[in-house]
Amino acid sequence: xxxxxxxxxxxxxxxxxxxxxxxxxxxxxxxxxxxxxxxxxxxxxxxxxxxxxxxxxxxxxxxxxxxxxxxxxxxxxxxxxxxxxxxxxxxxxxxxxxxxxxxxxxxxxxxxxxxxxxxxxxxxxxxxxxxxxxxxxxxxxxxxxxxxxxxxxxxxxxxxxxxxxxxxxxxxxxxxxxxxxxxxxxxxxxxxxxxxxxxxxxxxxxxxxxxxxxxxxxxxxxxxxxxxxxxxxxxxxxxxxxxxxxxxxxxxxxxxxxxxxxxxxxxxxxxxxxxxxxxxxxxxxxxxxxxxxxxxxxxxxxxxxxxxxxxxxxxxxxxxxxxxxxxxxxxxxxxxxxxxxxxxxxxxxxxxxxxxxxxxxxxxxxxxxxxxxxxxxxxxxxxxxxxxxxxxxxxxxxxxxxxxxxxxxxxxxxxxxxxxxxxxxxxxxxxxxxxxxxxxxxxxxxxxxxxxxxxxxxxxxxxxxxxxxxxxxxxxxxxxxxx
Numbered sequence: 359x360x361x362x363x364x365x366x367x368x369x370x371x372x373x374x375x376x377x378x379x380x381x382x383x384x385x386x387x388x389x390x391x392x393x394x395x396x397x398x399x400x401x402x403x404x405x406x407x408x409x410x411x412x413x414x415x416x417x418x419x420x421x422x423x424x425x426x427x428x429x430x431x432x433x434x435x436x437x438x439x440x441x442x443x444x445x446x447x448x449x450x451x452x453x454x455x456x457x458x459x460x461x462x463x464x465x466x467x468x469x470x471x472x473x474x475x476x477x478x479x480x481x482x483x484x485x486x487x488x489x490x491x492x493x494x495x496x497x498x499x500x501x502x503x504x505x506x507x508x509x510x511x512x513x514x515x516x517x518x519x520x521x522x523x524x525x526x527x528x529x530x531x532x533x534x535x536x537x538x539x540x541x542x543x544x545x546x547x548x549x550x551x552x553x554x555x556x557x558x559x560x561x562x563x564x565x566x567x568x569x570x571x572x573x574x575x576x577x578x579x580x581x582x583x584x585x586x587x588x589x590x591x592x593x594x595x596x597x598x599x600x601x602x603x604x605x606x607x608x609x610x611x612x613x614x615x616x617x618x619x620x621x622x623x624x625x626x627x628x629x630x631x632x633x634x635x636x637x638x639x640x641x642x643x644x645x646x647x648x649x650x651x652x653x654x655x656x657x658x659x660x661x662x663x664x665x666x667x668x669x670x671x672x673x674x675x676x677x678x679x680x681x682x683x684x685x686x687x688x689x690x691x692x693x694x695x696x697x698x699x700x701x702x703x704x705x706x707x708x709x710x711x712x713x714x715x716x717x718x719x720x721x722x723x724x725x726x727x728x729x730x731x732x733x734x735x736x737x738x739x740x741x742x743x744x745x746x747x748x749x750x751x752x753x754x755x756x757x758x759x760x761x762x763x764x765x766x767x768x769x770x771x772x773x774x775x776x777x778x779x780x781x782x783x784x785x786x787x788x789x790x791x792x793x794x795x796x797x798x799x800x801x802x803x804x805x806x807x808x809x810x811x812x813x814x815x816x817x818x819x820x821x822x823x824x825x826x827x828x829x830x831x832x833x834x835x836x837x838x839x840x841x
Contacts, residue, residue: 360840361386365503365817368832369825372493378829384503384817389443389790390425396788397564397590397806420478422485426814426837427457428510429469429489432502435818443790443812445504447744447760452825453496455489455833456511465768467514469495472832483839491831501822505835510811513754515765517731521752550690551627557584558689559804560634560641561665562785562793564590568608569783572641576626579616581643583668585609613668618661621648631687631697636784637742639665642699644687651682651709658683658697660704660719675704675722684709693738693781695748700741701759712736716762729763740782742789742809749780769810782807 366381434449436442453467460470469491477486487505552558557573560583567590573582587606621629631644645659646652658675677683683706687697695714698705704717714728714735735755740747746757754769783793783804794807815837825831 362838362840363815364836366834367823369823369829371829373828378823380819380823382817382819384815385438385440386815387440387443387813389812389814392788392790396791397785420480422478422837423457423508425507426505427508428506429455429833430504430506430510431496431500432504433499434501436502436504436813436816442816444743445813447758451515452498452500453491454511454514456508457487464520466494467496467516468511485837487835489833491825493827493830496831497825497827499822499824501819503817503819503833504813505815506812507810512769513767513811515756515758515767517765519753519766519768551688552630552632553627557582558632559783559795560632561636562588562783564785565787572632574630576619576622579614581613581615583611618645618659620645620659623648628686628688633699634784635700636786638702641665644697644699646685646687649685651685652677653682654680658704660699673719673722675717678723678725679715682709695735695738698738700746701744726762728757731764733764733766735764738781
């Protein structure tokens with residue numbers, strides 16, 4: 359099915375009544391098609407169940423609203439490539455809105471749905487979303503207008519976002535996780551440290567029907583890459599899926615790491631870290647010296663592996679921050695940011711203030727302190743398209759790597775008082791629906807999830823418009839089924 363979209367923005371001067379209009383047709387990206395056709399063609403029917411009955415009485419009751427019922431306004435043109443399914447980090451968020459929801463919070467980035475004029479007409483194949491912004495909402499430059507998942511509106515980057523309501527946390531938990539489809543993955547459990555028996559799931563590869571886990575064998579100085587069959591195209595009735603079994607091991611590769619680890623004692627698992635950057639297509643092994651902190655002048659080692667060739671390149675990162683850094687880099691169940699490599703940079707944190715430092719691997723001496731705005735990002739939930747995310751229980755935090763700046767947002771977290779934080783496992787070729795690795799029932803589980811701030815449509819305006827405190831704004835976005 360093809361869709362045609364059109365955007366109309368009306369800016370009304372509250373003093374003169376003059377109306378400025380900007381309108382343009384949009385492109386439909388491949389984001390929603392990828393959600394339905396991804397993961398080996400295994401459609402997760404659980405994603406169709408979120409219609410608002412369970413967690414949100416105002417949630418979408420139709421599929422158009424469910425996948426296109428959010429609005430994000432950017433200050434930068436996004437482009438006309440349908441493969442662009444997330445905004446680049448250089449694009450700042452000017453405004454957001456969500457279908458069926460009137461903004462009653464202090465968030466001045468988010469506007470409100472016009473409940474009277476919004477009209478979903480499935481019989482005639484037309485959906486008209488109407489959003490309104492008061493004089494104090496959505497102010498700034500607008501260059502691109504995009505539709506997204508309804509919950510994508512909660513990812514607006516702000517210096518000081520209001521805390522999310524208690525109902526939001528449960529809503530994002532259900533909608534963001536798409537209800538889960540754990541039996542599809544066959545990799546239900548893993549352990550915390552890369553030195554333990556099963557290691558850490560690095561990525562899933564639907565094309566090869568496998569998931570790859572990494573395990574550091576410190577005693578024998580090797581890195582094991584363990585390939586497990588995902589079983590997307592077959593079903594083994596005797597596999598222990600319900601118990602999280604790892605009976606699907608098909609191959610183990612070993613890579614020499616002699617003289618790389620800085621700690622080889624029984625505590626080695628706390629001082630090494632494995633992570634995978636899908637955008638760079640690289641596996642990273644991080645090594646720190648044993649101890650709770652890394653003193654000024656201490657050294658962090660980073661080894662980057664090409665995922666396909668396993669060709670390695672080493673980096674020596676000096677602690678030239680002038681103070682101590684946290685020494686432990688293992689994920690454990692709290693998945694700390696400390697020791698993460700993403701976008702060509704190593705991220706480390708101070709032990710007491712949690713100040714974030716960025717070490718570009720191209721020049722590890724060029725340490726950069728992240729602008730924090732009085733907030734912190736201690737735990738890693740996700741990293742993609744130039745942004746690093748953490749979803750706390752009351753609101754989310756976003757590190758924009760293009761701006762080297764920390765923002766907050768309204769997206770609440772997956773975690774609860776017993777589960778610990780969750781982090782994502784990339785799925786090759788499928789950026790919209792990664793896996794989520796989370797702690798539950800004394801072990802780590804994996805399920806398919808949705809990055810809710812995808813771009814379902816992109817409409818770069820003919821020229822940028824500016825919303826100011828002297829203007830109200832109405833955004834009318836029409837989607838029509840093609841013939």
